[in-house]
Amino acid sequence: MKTIANINALAEARALQVPSRELSLKRDPSVSKFWNNNRNLLEDAWTEWELKNKDKLLLPDESLLDPKLRNAINDAWENPEKEDVVANLWEEIIPGVYETQFFDLERLADFRKYLEDAVKSEIPKRAPYGIQLNRYGMILDPRSEGYLAAPSFQEFYNTIMNRFMRPIARLLLGTYGYDNQTFGFSIQYNPDKDKDLHAHTDASSATLNINTNLPDEEFTGSIVDFYDKASGKTVQTKFEPGKAIIHRGNVPHATHPITSGQRSNLVVWLYGDQMQIPRGSISSYGSAGNSASKIITSENVTARERWSVPNSPKDRIAPF
DSSP states (O other), X not given: OOOOSOTTHHHHHHTOOOOOHHHHHTTOHXXXXXXXXXXXXXXXXHHHHXXXXXXXXXXXXXXXXXXXXXXXXXXXXXXXXXXXXXXTTSEEEETTEXXXXXXXXXXXXXXXXXXXXXXXTOOXXXXXXXXXXXXXXXXOOTTSTTOOOOHHHHHHHHHIIIIIIHHHHHHHHOOTTSOSEEXXXXXXXXXXXXXXXXXXXXSSSEEEEEEOOOTTOOOEEOOEEEEETTTTEEEEEOOOTTEEEEEETTSOEEEOOEEESOEEEEEEEEEOGGGOOOXXXXXXXXXXXXXXXXXXXXXXXXXXXXXXXXXXXXXXXXXX
């Protein structure tokens, strides 16, 4: 557990005057100065908040994830030759876009409560105002200003990125060599504001978009379009509780307006050093007709290399 340098950090953080949304959207220099000047204070505040609430806070870990996915991932880390079991848990929507059950539905409510407790902490958090959705979300990655710095959440976040997302992206999308760096944020769609997202691509090699709605939290609308460049067709899908979609960042996609209810998601990205992403085709599918047909086989990349963590340091470049 991180040592708290300032034992009064929580009270001091709660008393801060956060820059207005208008200044944030204009990228006023005072906004970045605010977050950078208070970075250590906010990190200490999150640590203090977690310590003070340790008896009633869930400490998120990989037990929150779907058992089939979790077990297959752990087996593959022990023996990368079992990676085809992981690949076969994902259903292909179009080339470069896959979905599966990511969170355990029986544990999803625990995780949602943790996120809600974080929102209610009164510790200043920077919304992801670099995209259209900029009111209800939180920045998750330490490379960004005002991130969710609770130590237990950061440990869970790193587990998601290093043990789960990166090898999955390498398997299905062929991102090896373009996945050293991470980025993440949460979003929420509402009918009155932040209700849709126009067609776009991501500045990522791979994007993992995980729905955190509970089974009884229904919504209408918010259909997601994915454009298949090869066929010229648009394929539509709808997020279900605890399900995740992983796709190459260069796949065009858009979200239709939500018409009732709310949709909440965690969105995490992988990309290379200095924000490098693959250009053109770097991989090919494995041989069709066997259990590994979904695995992308990048030239000279072995299974053991796919199931590894990059040695290069984290850079400080954030997409927004």
